[in-house]
C-alpha cells in the first residue's frame with residue numbers, strides 16, 4: 001500500500017505532469033497559426049515615405065523583401081528601419097510597440113499607408129498586387145523555394161530549400177549567443193508574449209536545435225543538393241530560374257545563396273551546378289543587390305566585426321575540412337563504392 005502511494009506521488013504523478021506538458025506543447029506547435037498578409041489595424045508611421053520596412057540586415061526574409069523592392073524600382077520610396085533581433089543584444093523585435101504591429105515578433109514587416117503587412121512571401125505577393133513596377137511573380141511551381149518557413153514544424157522536418165539553409169545557419173545564431181551572453185539572451189527571449197514561441201526560441205538559440213544532427217545531415221545530403229539540381233536544370237534552358245526575365249523565384253532564393261556563400265558552403269554545393277554558377281555571377285552584378293545586402297547601422301560596428309571574424313574562422317574550417325566534418329555529419333558514400 002505504502003509503496004504504491006509513494007510510487008504514485010513521487011514517480012507517476014510528476015511523470016504524468018511532464019507528459020501532459022509535452023503533449024500540450026507539441027499540440028500548440030502543430031496548430032500554431034502563421035500571421036500573414038495585410039493587417040486590419042493601423043499603426044503610427046515614422047516617415048513621409050509610402051513604405052516603411054522594419055528589417056534586420058542579416059535576415060533572409062528581410063533581404064528577400066529588400067531585393068524585391070529594389071527590383072520593383074521602389075527603393076527610393078522606402079524608409080528602412082533596422083531592428084536588432086537579438087544578434088546584438090537588443091531584441092527590438094520583442095518590444096511592445098513592435099509586437100503591437102507584428103504579434104509574431106519577427107522581421108520583416110512592411111508598413112504601407114499605415115497598415116502592417118506581415119511575412120516576406122506575403123509582402124512580395126502584396127506588392128505585386130498593388131500595380132507598381134514590373135510584375136515579378138513566378139509560376140506557382142516555384143512557390144516552395146520562394147518561401148522561408150521558420151516555424152518549428154518546418155525547421156524540425158528540414159522542409160524546403162531555404163529552411164535547410166536556415167538549419168545550417170544555426171552556426172550564426174551560436175556565434176551571437178557565444179559573443180553576447182547566454183543569460184542575457186535567455187531573459188530577453190522570455191519577453192515574447194506567446195509562451196510557445198518564447199520556449200521554442202529559447203531552445204533554438206541556447207541549445208542550437210537548428211544544428212540537430214539528423215536535420216543538418218538532411219540539409220547537407222538531400223534538401224540542398226536536390227533543390228540545387230532542380231534549379232540548375234531550370235537554368236540550363238534560360239537565363240533566370242522561371243524564364244527569360246527575373247521573377248520572385250530568383251529573388252526568393254538569392255538571400256539563401258548569399259548565406260551559403262558567407263558560411264563558405266556555396267563552392268561545395270555549386271561544384272556540380274554550372275548553370276547556377278553562371279546565374280549567381282549575373283545576379284550579384286544587379287544593382288538591387290547593393291540595396292538588399294547591407295551592413296548593420298554604424299552603432300553595431302564593433303559587434304558586426306566580431307561576427308564577421310567568427311564567420312571568417314568558420315569559412316576557414318569549411319575550406320580545410322569540408323562541410324561534413326565541420327558539421328559532424330557522415331559524408332555520403334562515393335558513387336563508385338555503392
Ligand SMILES: N[C@@H](CCC(=O)N[C@@H](CS)C(=O)NCC(=O)O)C(=O)O
Nearest residue numbers: 059060061106107119120121148150
Ligand atoms: N515566414 C516569415 C519568417 C519571419 C522570421 O522568422 N524572421 C526571423 C528572421 S529571418 C526573425 O525575425 N526571427 C526572430 C527571432 O528569431 O527571434 C517570413 O518569411 O517573413
